[in-house]
Each structure stands twice: as structure tokens, then as C-alpha cells.
Amino acid sequence: MSQKHPIIFFGTSTFGSSHVPALQDKTIVSQFLDVLHDGGITQIDTAARYPPDNHGASERMLGRVKAHARGFTINTKVLFAGNNSAGTLSREAVRKSAANSLETLGADKLGILYAHTSDNATPLEEQAEALNEQYQKGLCEKIGISNFPLDMLKSFIDICEEKGYVKPTVYQGQYNLVCRGPEKKLLPFLRAHGMAFNAYSPLGGGFLTGNLTKGTAEGTRLTSAYGAHFARWYDRPEFHDAVRALLRAIEPLGIRPSEAALRWVAYHSALREADGIILGATKAEHLRQNLADIEKGPLPQEVVDVVADIGRTIDALGGGDFEVVPANLPPR
Template sequence: MEYTRLGNSGLVVSRLAFGVMTFGTGSVPSVYKVDMDAAGVLVDRALEAGINFFDTADAYAAGQSEEMLGKLLGARRKDVVLSTKVGMRTGEGLLDGGLSRRHVLASAEASLKRLGTDYLDLYIVHRFDPHTPLEETLEALDHLVRKGSVRYVGFSNWSAWQAARAVGLQERHGQARFTAAQMYYSLVGRDLEHEVLPFVQDAGIGTMVWSPLAGGFLSGKYTRENLQDADHRLSGFDFLPFDKEAGFRVVEVLREVAEAHRASVAQVALAWLLGKPGVSTVVLGASKLSQLEDNLGALKVRLSDEQVRRLDEVSPHALYYPSWFNQQLRDTTLEKALGR
């Protein structure tokens, strides 16, 4: 296993984290499908492999994911970095969601109880809440840190301007500052590169990548013919928007690179992410031991510059304004003089 600091913090995490969204049963059977016995095997193997970073959320399987992870870690909880999230709807009541002070504080207490711990290493706001003043949310997070219930705070699924405004407020008021950004990033979803990734690198915030294989699409198990088969996850939970035909072209190049390394398609897709600047850790999601074993092998894959270039070129990454404007007006004379 390889380790790194999470952003500019002193929190040391494994470069591969284990996400337990699949633990439990619920309304989305293609996602929530891992029972206690199977979950125990996965957690034990992750720990054996050196993973010290475990991620969940209060909204996963109506809290079952947190409960199962807490029980399975048991006395080993002290040896790991434990992360959970708040903000998604967790009930039918009007107040059962969002990032109000009331909901953040109540949810933190509930998560601590389900996880069987008296503190969270990392508490992440799961989404942006347009109905709550940002100042209120940040005050609630800071209160949890000062109280000792939470060690570090982070955000997930926020735009760059939202996160930048939050960091500015945190610095102005001397509040606990964001340490982590849990964001979607993959070879078929590179939006993060336009604004968020440059911002978090500049701000010293570590990036945790969720769904690095785009819901399993980049594992290579899907073909144009079987994409809609009933037993596949994407047939019941096709959540990520991307051009599937463009995605298949990416997979074709992944197969070629994988053959050169005697690796799997998934391992190459994960290795591409691990080599990207600003990426602290990649969150693995697995429902079977064989999937976890394969994903762990990504750390052994070292892509050449040429292979990275090929993958960069084949993956969809359209430029948006003002990115394309600034790209076209680069000062190549100065860059050449500076050796860039």
C-alpha cells in the first residue's frame, strides 16, 4: 500500500480507500446488496492490504452501511481513518435532509451512534444546500470540530465557486477549514479538471475520487451488446451521465494498455487516476472479494507518459469557456523560456 497526506493536513491516508456504499439492502438492489458476512470478508481484506481509510454516508442503505462498518471494524476502529457524510435526504420529513445547523448536528450524533465511535476523522457535506445559508453550515461544522466530535471536515459534489467561497469564510472567521473534496472523476468524466481540481490544489485540499470506474463501466465487463442486461448494475442504476459510445472507445484503449502491463482494464483506469496531480486517494467500491482483489492491483501499474497521453486523448474532455480562451492565448514564448 502507498500512503499520502490528505491535502495539506497531517492526516495520513492510504492512496486506495474503501467505500462501503454497497453494504446493506434497500430500494436500489443493484447498489445495496452486500450482507454482513460478505462485508466482513471485504473489510478484513482491505485492512490486510493496508487500507486505512474507510468511507460511508448516513444516506447509504438508510444507515445500514454505517452500522455494518462500525460493527465490522470494532476494536480496529482506532487504527483507521473513518469518514462519513451528511446532507442527503434520510427521511420523509421536511427537516430530514440538507445542511441546516439542526440537521448537521443531529446527523453527526446519529452517525456516531451507528458507527459505534465517539469521533469522526472526517465529516463531509454530501451536497450543496441552496436552502441554507453557507455561513450556518460552516458554523455547524466548526462547532463539531471544537466539540471534538469531528477531526477534519470536507465537501462533496460542490462547484469550485461554492467551495472557494466557503474556504474564504472559514479563513475569515477562524473556522475549521476544508481538508478534503470527495468528487467524481474518471476517464469518462473529466469535468473536475476545469475548475475544481485547480482550485483544491491551490487551496491545499486533498481530492478523494468517488466512482473511479464510472459505476463499473471502466471495469471492461460491459459491451455494446450486454449493456442493458438485467443482471448488470448499469441496467438498474445508470446514474452517471456520459456518452457510452465514447466510453467504449476509451475501454478499447484501456484494453490495449492493460495487455501491455498484463493488468486488468480496471487496474489501468485506476492507475491513470492515481497519477493525476491533486488526487490524494481513490475510493474503491466493491461488492465481491474478486473485485477488491483486482482493484488493489492498480498500485502495481506504472503507466508510461505515452500511455497516459493516449488515454488523455481518447477520453472525452471538451474545453469550456474561459478555459479554451486562455488555452489559445498561452504565452508560449515565456513558457519556453521557463522550460514549461
């Protein structure tokens, strides 16, 4: 019987990327949907920006493989192109992006429509009104916010309350066993406001496979233009120490690092059942393996204790949190 864990989403930021030629192939992408279907996963995460080197190609691919018609709920984000998010959440920009996403996906309604990242050029009131408009038109089931600093999220919610706009019910942010920043202030705030947290990069974009630490990352995403920003974020002695501590605990037990990281986030992290875990994979067999690993259930206590130690160390270093600065994201 399936064990209780947060809702699993599959993230498609690599679909259509020039860095992953296989994922420009409709037949191969279709295989990912088969794996999701077999695993009972119905939620897909995408964005008008994805993949960062070919904006819109992920949604186009999802449209071509008829993901919506096959019963998947598609959750997407308002477009921000390049590395400048100024103006991306204006009324017109939100209207245009949502309409384009729906058409490209061949869908009449989105699951969650997110603001992808903060827009410091558009008044927050206009952003809240713009997202409210999409919700009131029935074009999405929920409004979500991704990557906003906490103060901005607070102001956004205050505006929704004042003006009677629909409030966001989901926040999407980075969270994994070495990126623990959200536990401190963000998660308590979300709990107080009845918002779910959808955790992206549960493997730190591949860092928690241990390959970068072991010097075996050649040929993986971390050494490509697409994943280099993850390598830049995580390639720090304290994170490598964390991975080495994890490896010492799991290798005698025959547990792979990706498995440990996913089982930790599913069963031992601060996430709850109504939250989400957004998996990433560029190979269908990795996705199948990740889904099977999660179903193995909680980790042995000795591994949980080691991850708790890692959490304390990371906390002392400032939480291992990453502010998503548009300029640090992958190139167009």
C-alpha cells in the same frame, strides 16, 4: 515495496443495499474488512445516506462489524435523504446527523465529516458554522465538502476565513480517466487552498470495466436500479469510443480495463500522494484484485499515451464532468 500513490479509501455505499443482498450479510461484509486489513488500507468512506435505497444501513453495518474498533478510520457525510438536499446542512440537521453517525458506528470521533452535497435552502454561513461546531467539539478530525459547485466552495471558504471557522481540508468529487472536469479549475483551486481531492468512482461506477461498451453489463450494477445513473451518465458515444481506444491499447498487453483505469488514476492522473482514491466493489475478490492491481505500479507508456489522447478528446467535449444533481441520484 509499495509504490507511492494517493491514499486508498474503500467506499461502502453498497453495504446494506437491497440491490446487493450479499452485502446485508455481516459475515460477507467482514470479509471486505479482512481484505482491507491485509492490504494495509485503514480508511473507509461512507455516508448517512448510504445506501441510497436504505439510508443509514452502511453505517449500521460498519457498526455491526465493529469497523472503528478494528482500527479503521470512518469518514462519513451529513445525511441527505431522497433527492432533495434542501435544509440538510442546517445547524440542527448537521448536529443530528453527526451524532447519529457516531452512535451508529460506535465511534467517538469521525475522520472526515463531509457536507454530502449543496443545500440551497440554508444560508452558507449557517452551514459553515454547523460544520465548524462539530470540529470544535472534537467529533471529527477534518471537515470535507463533496459535490459543491466551485463558486459555492469559494464562498464557503471565504465565510470560514471571515468568521474564523475551521476550513474544509478535503473535497470529494468524481474523477476518472473519462471524467476529467476537476483538472481544469477545481484542482488548481484546491491546490491553492491546501485542500486534498478525494476521487470517487475511479471506475465510473463500473463503466470503465468495459462491460457496458462490450454489451456484457447484464448482471452488473450498471443494469440495476442502484447503478443506473452511472449508465445514464456514461452511455454516450464519446465515452464508448474512449473505452474502445483503451481496450485496443491494453488487450495485447494482457491488462484488464479496471486495472488500467485504477493504475492510471493512481500513477498518471492529476492526483498527488496527499489526495485520495475511493474504491468501490460489491465483491470482496474484486476489492482484493483492485488493491493488487494498484500495487503493480505505473502503466506502460503506450497506454499512458492513449489515455492522454482520450483526455484531449474528452476535454474538447467539455471535460466529461458531471454535476451531481440530487434529482439524478438513485431512488431511496
